[in-house]
Amino acid sequence: MDKLNKKILIEFIIPIFAVLLALIFSDILILIYKESPLKIYKLLLEGTIFNSYGIGQVIFKTTPLIFSGLAVAFAFRTGLFNIGGEGQLYMGTFVTAVIGAYLPDSIPRFLAVILCLLGGFLAGGLIGFIPGFLKAKTGSHEVINTIMLNFIVLAFINYLLVTYFRVPETLHTKEIISNAHLARLSEFIPALDSTYASLAFVIAILTAIVVYVILWKTKFGYELRAVGHNPEAAATAGINVKKCIMMSMAISGGLAGLIGLNYVLGDKYYFEEGFSSGLGFMGIAVALLGRNHPLGVVIAAFLFGVLSEGGLVINAVVPKELVDILQAIVIICVVASTTEVRKILARGK
Amino acid sequence: MAENIIELKNIVKRFGKVLANNNINIAVRKGEVHAIVGENGAGKSTLMKILYGLYHPDEGQIIINGETIIKNSPKNAVKHGIGMVHQHFMLIPPLTVAENVILGMETSKGPFVDINTANQRIKKLSDDFNLHIDPSKKIEDLSVGENQRVEIIKVLYRGANILILDEPTAVLTPKEVEDFFKVIKSLIAQGKTVIIITHKLDEIMEISDRITIIKHGETVDTINTKDTSPKEIARMMVGRDVLLQAEKKVAQTGKVILDVKNLSVTKSKDVLALDNLNFEIKAGEVLGFAGVEGNGQTELIEALMGLNTEKIKSGKILLEGNDLSNSLTKERLEQGFSHIPEDRHKRGLVLEYQNSDNLILGQQHNFTRTGLLDRIGIDEHSERLIKEFDVRPPHKEVLSGGLSGGNQQKIIIAREFFRKFKFLIAAQPTRGVDIGAIEFIHKQIIKARDEGKAILLVSAELNEIISLSDRIAVLYKGKIVKIVDADKTNKNELGMYMTGASNG
Ligand SMILES: Nc1ncnc2c1ncn2[C@@H]1O[C@H](COP(=O)(O)OP(=O)(O)O)[C@@H](O)[C@H]1O
Numbered sequence A: 001m002d003k004l005n006k007k008i009l010i011e012f013i014i015p016i017f018a019v020l021l022a023l024i025f026s027d028i029l030i031l032i033y034k035e036s037p038l039k040i041y042k043l044l045l046e047g048t049i050f051n052s053y054g055i056g057q058v059i060f061k062t063t064p065l066i067f068s069g070l071a072v073a074f075a076f077r078t079g080l081f082n083i084g085g086e087g088q089l090y091m092g093t094f095v096t097a098v099i100g101a102y103l104p105d106s107i108p109r110f111l112a113v114i115l116c117l118l119g120g121f122l123a124g125g126l127i128g129f130i131p132g133f134l135k136a137k138t139g140s141h142e143v144i145n146t147i148m149l150n151f152i153v154l155a156f157i158n159y160l161l162v163t164y165f166r167v168p169e170t171l172h173t174k175e176i177i178s179n180a181h182l183a184r185l186s187e188f189i190p191a192l193d194s195t196y197a198s199l200a201f202v203i204a205i206l207t208a209i210v211v212y213v214i215l216w217k218t219k220f221g222y223e224l225r226a227v228g229h230n231p232e233a234a235a236t237a238g239i240n241v242k243k244c245i246m247m248s249m250a251i252s253g254g255l256a257g258l259i260g261l262n263y264v265l266g267d268k269y270y271f272e273e274g275f276s277s278g279l280g281f282m283g284i285a286v287a288l289l290g291r292n293h294p295l296g297v298v299i300a301a302f303l304f305g306v307l308s309e310g311g312l313v314i315n316a317v318v319p320k321e322l323v324d325i326l327q328a329i330v331i332i333c334v335v336a337s338t339t340e341v342r343k344i345l346a347r348g349k
Numbered sequence B: 001m002a003e004n005i006i007e008l009k010n011i012v013k014r015f016g017k018v019l020a021n022n023n024i025n026i027a028v029r030k031g032e033v034h035a036i037v038g039e040n041g042a043g044k045s046t047l048m049k050i051l052y053g054l055y056h057p058d059e060g061q062i063i064i065n066g067e068t069i070i071k072n073s074p075k076n077a078v079k080h081g082i083g084m085v086h087q088h089f090m091l092i093p094p095l096t097v098a099e100n101v102i103l104g105m106e107t108s109k110g111p112f113v114d115i116n117t118a119n120q121r122i123k124k125l126s127d128d129f130n131l132h133i134d135p136s137k138k139i140e141d142l143s144v145g146e147n148q149r150v151e152i153i154k155v156l157y158r159g160a161n162i163l164i165l166d167e168p169t170a171v172l173t174p175k176e177v178e179d180f181f182k183v184i185k186s187l188i189a190q191g192k193t194v195i196i197i198t199h200k201l202d203e204i205m206e207i208s209d210r211i212t213i214i215k216h217g218e219t220v221d222t223i224n225t226k227d228t229s230p231k232e233i234a235r236m237m238v239g240r241d242v243l244l245q246a247e248k249k250v251a252q253t254g255k256v257i258l259d260v261k262n263l264s265v266t267k268s269k270d271v272l273a274l275d276n277l278n279f280e281i282k283a284g285e286v287l288g289f290a291g292v293e294g295n296g297q298t299e300l301i302e303a304l305m306g307l308n309t310e311k312i313k314s315g316k317i318l319l320e321g322n323d324l325s326n327s328l329t330k331e332r333l334e335q336g337f338s339h340i341p342e343d344r345h346k347r348g349l350v351l352e353y354q355n356s357d358n359l360i361l362g363q364q365h366n367f368t369r370t371g372l373l374d375r376i377g378i379d380e381h382s383e384r385l386i387k388e389f390d391v392r393p394p395h396k397e398v399l400s401g402g403l404s405g406g407n408q409q410k411i412i413i414a415r416e417f418f419r420k421f422k423f424l425i426a427a428q429p430t431r432g433v434d435i436g437a438i439e440f441i442h443k444q445i446i447k448a449r450d451e452g453k454a455i456l457l458v459s460a461e462l463n464e465i466i467s468l469s470d471r472i473a474v475l476y477k478g479k480i481v482k483i484v485d486a487d488k489t490n491k492n493e494l495g496m497y498m499t500g501a502s503n504g
């Protein structure tokens, strides 16, 4: 027991250290603005987790970050660096929205949501699978291929949107049927009234649990992690490394394909060009800060959720970019202190 | 009576609950080769790291040249003329020998590093001590043996009079060991003192003046080499009589299990790593592959296991007549292959996995229920194997990366012998393993042979090859130079074939 505690402690030290370091930097910045750091932090917390509207908004912002972080973490555990979250999420979200829009109105609510989810997962998964396939077959590095694919997918989706799917005079798709809407959390918890937090958050938490089970409780996850740690030992043990790489990238892409769930099924009810603004990339920071563990990812996503909502709150006193800087510093500190990234990049054959 | 240049008195060192050194006493005389022997985990490296100032002892005294060292550190140790060559080399491959040697103590000429003076000094050291090292060569172009000699130069360059060598021969070929011993002799001839850690009894007998035996963190005794025998050392190390030579009955061979035909493997574009190999192994037979490392052994193992198959140019691999040439690794394992990899870190273990997970690696499907890992079954299985194979520390949750080399090897041996196999590849099965465990591993291999398995043994240890094998194939530049009966050959003859001579 005491050994376990120690292990967990170690996992927490680096992220906590990174956050503390970032806080010190932001103190300095706040002081430069001739404001009191304590006052700003108090304001930030009061506006986010210490009032019910704030909490709802934080949950809303946390939800996509959970999927995004899980996507990156999943690939990481197999020794792969998926930077293609942006492309995968666009494809996934677009397909989710299109399915949602063209389903028959009479379809049962549950089924509609499941179909949208599945569509998003598979579409994102397909985009993730491509660099996985290329890596397995030709050995080309997934970092390059996922980045390149981001551009291709974004352009392709824009083309589809503009040419076939947009509501005239707008840059968004038709609204999804009402049976595909995810219920707002305020329906169950009235205190969260007027926030956008929806059941997508619950789906995100469930997904984190599923990811945990797959990676640590199944034979498949055992093999994936073996490949992640030592592909040669895995191959020697008869594990099909190429298959693991392709599957892992596909699942990672699938998870990224769900990033837009919150937005499409829970908030706007359509897909809109440029809605993401980097959510796919934020997953890298979330995964690293969360030590590539689903629980860590959820906590890290929440932290970034607080910061991103908090930025709006403190905007009245100091520029909200302060929070962006804070986030950036957290990311830098985490990246600098993780060996995983370096290891994978060094493996770039 | 020669003076003691180093005295370590009542050294105690704990790592958490592990008592690595428990009241160790050792005295090293000036100008001697002092061997420190003991099983894996006995505390040898810890003791040497204490002497070198890398660890601080919890109790005890370090006395160098009669002076009690209060606060030891590597810097301080170097000042007192102590140098240490670690088992894992600490060199930077793209840099030259000279650049590596002067790293951290560059003398400069104006703003520039004075590499010429360094080159000259290294050249002189190399000549003085028979090291044969060209200071302007890059590390990456040197052999393992040469790398080691660079490490020695590094230490000498810093003015060491006392050299600590931690398992220096573990990574060397027999020829390199021979050269290495010449180096040690010339160090002694010029007044240096050498402390050498090794497992290998014949080496200890050959090179040392005195021997200190350590067991479970305690000194057993210090004895004169000329007054003792390998058998006695082994007994003191392990605490019981150890069979130093594998004992085996005459082989009762059966039908052909493994048949390899015309196997050719490419190394690079038009260089062959294996050139048209043909051999077979019968049930109940050990075929040993002797050869200097890098003559195709690795490629042979990989080809047999279905790894890196894109390099295979031609050939057939048959198991009991079934053609497995195009089968996946997994299928070969299912069909009855088992494999102790030559490099346990690279291919044998996932170091970040705990022991229980490594004990099922490659057999995970046998410990799965509807896709979920059967944790209870895995734990029971692990506990049984850990006990049976005496893995230390005996904990299934410990990460395998934290085990000593010998215990890591036991994990692999336990796992691979648990398979239901017909054909076993045992590659360097006892590399870096202590003698008690070597005896155990050898017995396992002989037992498998006597049960009618076919075994392919690859080893850099000629003693091991000769004592375990029934027939020995000598590999040279990817070809089988000769296949001889093990009981009709000797080290000299094999050594000759290993350099390519095709008839002795
Ligand atoms: N840095 C360390 N932290 C914890 N335990 C250690 C450390 N170094 C060695 N040990 C433990 O101390 C014991 C002696 O190790 P070591 O001195 O390396 O043995 P040897 O060199 O004789 O094989 C072993 O049980 C080993 O696991």
Ligand SMILES: [Mg+2]
Binding pocket: B044, B045, B046, B166
């Ligand atoms: Mg050691």
